Amino acid sequence: MTAVALLSGGLDSTVAAAAAAQGGATLVLALTIDYGQRAAAHEVKAARAVARALSVRHRQVSLGFLGELTTTALVNRSRTLPFLADGDLDDTRGAATASMRAVWVPNRNGLLIAIAAAFAESLGAGQVIVGFNREEGATFPDNSAAFLERMSAALELSTLSAVKVVSPTLGLDKGEIVRLGYEIGAPLGQVWSCYAGGRRHCWHCESCKRLERALKAAGMWERFNDEWKADGVENGG
Numbered sequence: 001m002t003a004v005a006l007l008s009g010g011l012d013s014t015v016a017a018a019a020a021a022q023g024g025a026t027l028v029l030a031l032t033i034d035y036g037q038r039a040a041a042h043e044v045k046a047a048r049a050v051a052r053a054l055s056v057r058h059r060q061v062s063l064g065f066l067g068e069l070t071t072t073a074l075v076n077r078s079r080t081l082p083f084l085a086d087g088d089l090d091d092t093r094g095a096a097t098a099s100m101r102a103v104w105v106p107n108r109n110g111l112l113i114a115i116a117a118a119f120a121e122s123l124g125a126g127q128v129i130v131g132f133n134r135e136e137g138a139t140f141p142d143n144s145a146a147f148l149e150r151m152s153a154a155l156e157l158s159t160l161s162a163v164k165v166v167s168p169t170l171g172l173d174k175g176e177i178v179r180l181g182y183e184i185g186a187p188l189g190q191v192w193s194c195y196a197g198g199r200r201h202c203w204h205c206e207s208c209k210r211l212e213r214a215l216k217a218a219g220m221w222e223r224f225n226d227e228w229k230a231d232g233v234e235n236g237g
Contacts, residue, residue, distance in 0.1 A: 001024070001025050001026070001126050001127055002025070002026045002027075002028050002123070002124060002125040002126060002127070003020055003025045003026065003027055003028065003120070003125050003126070003127035003128065003129050003166070004027070004028060004029045004030075004031055004116050004117075004119050004120040004123065004125050004127070004128050004129070005017040005020065005027050005029070005030045005031065005056065005128075005129040006031055006032075006033075006112055006113065006116050006128060006129065006130050006131070007030040007031065007032050007047040007050060007051060007058070008032065008033075008043050008047060008131070009032065009042070009043040009044070009045070009046025009047035009048075009049075009050060009190075009191060009192045010043070010046070010131070010191055010192060010193040010207070011131075011174070011177060011178070011181070011188070011191050011193050011211055011214070012131030012132070012133050012169055012174075012177060013047075013130070013131035014050050014131070014181070014186055014187065014188065014190070014191050015131065015168075015169055015177050015178075015180055015181040015184075015186045015188075016129055016130060016131035016132075016167055016168050016169045017030065017050070017054060017056070017129055017131075017186075018054060018181065018184055018185070018186035018187070019168035019169065019180060019184060019186075020127075020129045020166065020168055021054060021056075022184050023168065025127065025129065025166075027054060027056040027129070028056075028057070028123050028124075028125050029056065029057050029058075029059060029119055029123060029125075030047060030050070030051040030054070030056045030057065030058045030059070031058075031059055031060075031061060031115070031116050031119060032044050032047040032048075032058065032059070032060050032061070033060075033061050033062075033063055033112050033115065034060060034061070034062045034063070034064075035062075035063040035064070035066035035067050035075070035105065035108065036063075036064055036066065036067025036068070036075045037067070037074050037075055037105075037195075038074065038075065038077060038081075038195060038196055038197035039192060039194055039195060039196060039197045040197075041197065042192040042194070042197065043192055044060055045192070046190055046191055046192035047060075049187070049190040050187050050190050050191070053187035053190065054187070059119075061115060063111065063115075066105060066106075066108065066111065067105075069105075069106050070104070070105050070106055072102065072103055072104055072105055073102050073103055073195075074103040074104075074105060074195060075105065077197075079102075081102070081103070081195050081196060081202075081204075081205050082098065082099040082102045082103070082205070082206060083204040083205060084096070084099055084204075084205075084206050084209050085209075086209065086213060089206070089209060089210060089213065090138075092138050092139050096138075096139045096206070097139050099139075099206045100139045100140055103195060103206070107142075108142070109130075109142035109143070109147070110142065110151070113128055113130065113151050113155075113165055114155075114158070116128040117155050117158070117159055117163045117165075118159075120159070120161075120163045121159045121160065121161050121163055124161070125163070126161060126162075126163060126164065127163065127164050127165070127166045128155075128163060128164070128165050128166070129166055129167070129168070130148070130165060130166070130167045131167065131169055132144070132145075132147075132148060132167040132169060132170045133169050133170065133172055133173060133174060133177060134170070134171055134172060134173050135173040135174050135210065136210070137170075145170055145171075148165050148167055148170060151165045152164045152165045173214070174210050174211065174213065174214030174217075175213070175214040175217035175218045177214065178214045178215055178217075178218040178220055178224075179218045179220075182218075182220060182223075188224060188227065189224070189227030193207050193208065193211045194207060194208050195207050195208070
């Protein structure tokens with residue numbers, strides 16, 4: 001099966017793309033979307049490096065209008081990014097949900113998948129690969145199994161080739177994704193998973209805290225930092 005990978009340059013999309021390739025999918029394109037997010041430059045740079053490591057052609061698409069539709073802290077630099085304590089990450093009725101709302105971009109994943117599906121249909125690819133996960137799916141509805149299933153159902157009608165949305169990481173938490181990434185040799189030393197747009201990962205935003213917890217749970221914290229240094233990536237705290 002041929003596929004287009006939505007690649008943000010972060011942990012989940014990197015491992016999902018690598019897992020799809022190892023599972024037999026032929027990746028014909030890695031697609032990164034710049035919608036004005038703070039970390040867009042870092043994400044594009046990381047995605048290009050990951051695509052090179054996976055021997056996949058990379059393309060960047062700009063959606064400036066999407067960032068104009070929201071005042072989310074993910075885009076609007078005048079707003080403070082929500083910082084979570086370790087104990088808040090699984091608080092789906094409180095802090096984690098508040099953090100989700102603070103970084104929500106209207107219909108972002110719906111638009112990104114639709115764009116990737118258009119590329120897939122034009123290239124004769126039958127799948128769009130995305131990096132969803134069980135952990136964030138608990139608070140982000142557009143990261144859930146239900147969303148994936150309904151997007152695939154919609155694409156059956158909006159693409160003549162009935163493109164499907166596939167996520168090899170869908171049932172995993174972040175720690176399991178880290179372990180899978182190392183097992184299959186995904187280029188984890190290249191990833192950028194921070195919401196902020198600074199020179200280094202902030203290690204305070206929700207995305208950083210989830211990555212840090214996952215690395216430590218998998219016993220990969222030191223190894224990961226060593227790989228960042230070897231690749232010359234400014235990730236240290």
